[in-house]
Structures are given as C-alpha cells and as structure tokens.
Amino acid sequence: MSGTLGAGRLATVDLPNAAPFAIRARLLSPLADGSTLHEPDGLVVIDDTGRLAFVGPASDAEAAGVSRQVLADALDLLPWVVMPGLVDLHAHLPQLPNAGLGAGLDLLTWLDRYIFPLERAFDAATAERVAPLAWRAFAAAGTTTAMVYGAVYEASLDATFRAAESHGIRAIVGKVMMDRITYDPTIDPGAILDQSLDESARLIERWHGADAGRLQYAVTPRFAVSCSAEMLRESASLAAATGAYWQTHVSEDRGEIAEVARLFPEARDYVDVYDRAGGLGARTVLAHGVHLSDRELARLVESGTRVAHCPVSNLFLASGVMPLGRYLEAGLGVGLGSDVAGGPDLSLFSVMRVGFYAQHARQVAGVDRGDGGPVLTPLEWLRLGSLDGARVLGLDDVIGSLEVGKEADMIAIDPAFVAPLQGQAPDDDPADLASRLIFRSHPDMVRAAWVRGRRLDGPGARG
Numbered sequence: 001m002s003g004t005l006g007a008g009r010l011a012t013v014d015l016p017n018a019a020p021f022a023i024r025a026r027l028l029s030p031l032a033d034g035s036t037l038h039e040p041d042g043l044v045v046i047d048d049t050g051r052l053a054f055v056g057p058a059s060d061a062e063a064a065g066v067s068r069q070v071l072a073d074a075l076d077l078l079p080w081v082v083m084p085g086l087v088d089l090h091a092h093l094p095q096l097p098n099a100g101l102g103a104g105l106d107l108l109t110w111l112d113r114y115i116f117p118l119e120r121a122f123d124a125a126t127a128e129r130v131a132p133l134a135w136r137a138f139a140a141a142g143t144t145t146a147m148v149y150g151a152v153y154e155a156s157l158d159a160t161f162r163a164a165e166s167h168g169i170r171a172i173v174g175k176v177m178m179d180r181i182t183y184d185p186t187i188d189p190g191a192i193l194d195q196s197l198d199e200s201a202r203l204i205e206r207w208h209g210a211d212a213g214r215l216q217y218a219v220t221p222r223f224a225v226s227c228s229a230e231m232l233r234e235s236a237s238l239a240a241a242t243g244a245y246w247q248t249h250v251s252e253d254r255g256e257i258a259e260v261a262r263l264f265p266e267a268r269d270y271v272d273v274y275d276r277a278g279g280l281g282a283r284t285v286l287a288h289g290v291h292l293s294d295r296e297l298a299r300l301v302e303s304g305t306r307v308a309h310c311p312v313s314n315l316f317l318a319s320g321v322m323p324l325g326r327y328l329e330a331g332l333g334v335g336l337g338s339d340v341a342g343g344p345d346l347s348l349f350s351v352m353r354v355g356f357y358a359q360h361a362r363q364v365a366g367v368d369r370g371d372g373g374p375v376l377t378p379l380e381w382l383r384l385g386s387l388d389g390a391r392v393l394g395l396d397d398v399i400g401s402l403e404v405g406k407e408a409d410m411i412a413i414d415p416a417f418v419a420p421l422q423g424q425a426p427d428d429d430p431a432d433l434a435s436r437l438i439f440r441s442h443p444d445m446v447r448a449a450w451v452r453g454r455r456l457d458g459p460g461a462r463g
C-alpha cells in the first residue's frame, strides 16, 4: 500500500485485483428488505468465488467467524465508501463518442447529424477500438452492469462482447434490428428480417450466458417506428425461445407516439403495439415510457414489463418528464438508464441528480396537476440505480446490494471529491452522504470497481 487515503485527487493505493480479499471501508447499500445498510467502520470479505462472505461492522467480524488472518490482511480504505456497483439499463454504446453534442437540435436532426453516422461506421474494426474504451468509461462512472444497444453489424457485436469478456464488466448487449429504416447499405431490404433474425440467433448462441451468466444477450428491435409488426413479433419469439432479454424504446416523445399511431392503426396505443407482438413480460426492458396512459401503465404492471428511466436524455432531447412517483406507486418496475448519447453523461449519479431536479420541475411547473406522486429521496435514487436496476433484470438475488451470498459487484468512492471545501470531513449521516454523492458527483470520485471481486479497468485512470 502506498500513498495517503482521504487526500482526494492525489490518493493512490494498491487495490485488490481479484478475489479473495477483504476491505475495511464505510459501507452504504440498499438492502432487500427495504432498509439501508450504513456502517461507518465496515468490512466486506470476498471469498475465492467472488461472492460476499461477510458484510458488516468490522468490530463484529471476528465473532462472525472471519479469521484473524483475513482481518489482518484487510485493506483499510477508510474514509472511502464502498457501495454496490450501479446498473445502467439503457445506453447506446456506438454513440458514446458523440456524447454531449447536438444540444438544442430536434430529435430527427440530431439523429441525422450526430448519431446515424456513428452507428453506420460502427463496423468490427471500429468496435474493436471503441468498445474497450467504452467499457472502461462505464466502470469509471461506477457502472458495473450495463445493458446496451450495439449497431446493426454482427461482427461489431462479437467485438463488443469480446471486449466486455476481457474487461470484466457485467454486460447485456444486443444487435439493433430495423427493417423500416436502416443505415446498412449492404443489405437487401427484402432480406433484412430473416438476416437480422439469423444474426441475432447466432449471437445469442455465442454470447447469451457466457462466463457463467456475466454476459447476456438482449434481442433489440430499435423501436416501433423502425420495425415492422412482423419484425417485432419474430424478435419477441426469438427472445422467448432462447431466454434472452428483449429491449426497445417506448413512448419517449410526442411526435414519435403520433408516428407509431399512424404506422400501427390497429393498435390501441404504443404499448399495445408491443403487446400484440408478444413483447411484454419480465424479460423485457422498455426505455423511457415518459408519456404512458393509465391503460398502458396498468398493462405494463400487469405483464411484469420493466422500464428504464432516462431523465437526462428526456430533458436533453426535450422529450418530457416522466411522472416517476406515480409509476412507482402503481407498482411499475423501474431502474435507471443513461441513454448515452441521448443523455450526455454515462454517470448514473448524474442521472439521479437530473432525475431529482426533473421531478421538482414537474411539481413547480404544475405539469403534474398533483398526480406526479412523491419525489424520491437521495437514498431512494441510489436504490433505483443499484438494487432496483438489478431487480428489473431479474438479477436482484445475484447483485445490486452488499449482502452476504451475492456476487461482489461493487465500487469504492473517495468522498473527498464531493466535499464543498478541501479537507472538510465527510458527512456522518447516510442520507447526507447520498445527497453529496448525487448533487456533487465528480467524474473522478469512483476510485475502483469490481465485478465478482475482479477489478475493472477505468476508475482512477484520470485522477
């Protein structure tokens, strides 16, 4: 061990790269029973399978059976904070290089100018160059599980998965499917559906469940505007037959909703388009859902379909402000998404901050007419970005919180980065700490990230 902890930007320390290991730190985590774990002087012990063998006060460890040797070898990271790694339910990996560009443009101009050129150029060679950097950027932001859209080309998806395989991040990835609008000039329009299904099926075979489930596949029709009813239906049955996820966008923007109504006149509403395709259910993650009707909301809840809430993107592209509290009260399963590059920032801490502001804006602007539901607290936002995100993916028994038996997907944060004044002591209260991490989040505050106890490249690379 070298350097001095708690010194903020200059702190360096030899962090454990692989399980087994033990860390002494301040612990903050949502728990499955709805409460919050907060241990000012805590210990996490990761066993040789990469699972959490002990989580609790350091003073209780010996009585709980942690050996003196493990205790003596534990790396002391105090006053750093160890938390569960964050779960990003929605991002477009090929778009990352243009994150933060195009503010103020309307959606179609933004797509044409900044997004489609990147996706069109995302061939295997580009993926080999960009994907390793992208996975590192996710980890640097504190994200240890990412559910992303790729581009349309099969070989670029293989390269993206290979990069995730060697980086160590937990990733769910899918090849974008489109048969109504496409940017792949090499493909015969009459053959798009079959080719896209075949490519997706081969990718599922190669990657779905790889590395004991760390890598998974999501069948990914882009959205109803760019997919025929047949493509939506066939893609949903491919997902159902293989156990892969199914991801697409829903009800993001008023213009988009009107276009879907024009293209699918037989459907009752936007959600019904996916319902008729057989796309709803517990393995489905729909991005956005900003403008859902009461009927659509009830149908998503009833079918167990989950939503990735992307408040930064929704404001960057002027799509709207989701009535989050009302959806949660209705029982909808919700987690968070960065939606890069619709959202300029991969950090889910930024997503939480903007999401909080957006809920307040809804209230003060009077747009929710009192039906927006309660505004979440900072600790509730942290839960949304970790354990609730894991629950959306059906992985809440595996990851999402610091609880014994779970896989050690976790991050370490130096709270000196979020202190208003140099040398200011970290907050004692866990709600205050959560508030600082969200409202004063810093791009370098995440100093380490692990998946199954294996340390990820990315955090600390700039600081």
Ligand SMILES: [Zn+2]
Residues within 6 Å of the ligand: 090, 091, 092, 249, 287, 339, 342
């Ligand atoms: Zn998106």
